[in-house]
Amino acid sequence: MSQHNSHHHIRPPEPIVTLPTGERHKASDQDIAKKAYEKFESRGRRHGNDREDWIAAERELNGGTAGEA
Numbered sequence: 001m002s003q004h005n006s007h008h009h010i011r012p013p014e015p016i017v018t019l020p021t022g023e024r025h026k027a028s029d030q031d032i033a034k035k036a037y038e039k040f041e042s043r044g045r046r047h048g049n050d051r052e053d054w055i056a057a058e059r060e061l062n063g064g065t066a067g068e069a
Helices: 029-042 050-061
Strands: none
Touching: 029 050
């Protein structure tokens, strides 16, 4: 009777990596720019709010951490 080792094809699960408390993924400038541009377009492409759009996009993408070190 031949023994078949079915376990050699099973890979262990990938480890779950969590960031320490207080550390979060920071969105890239490119991601923030895209989100800010979406905000600009949603306002009908009215100029004059680029800084506010950038800050809002950064805050949104970074989970409310815009401007925090």
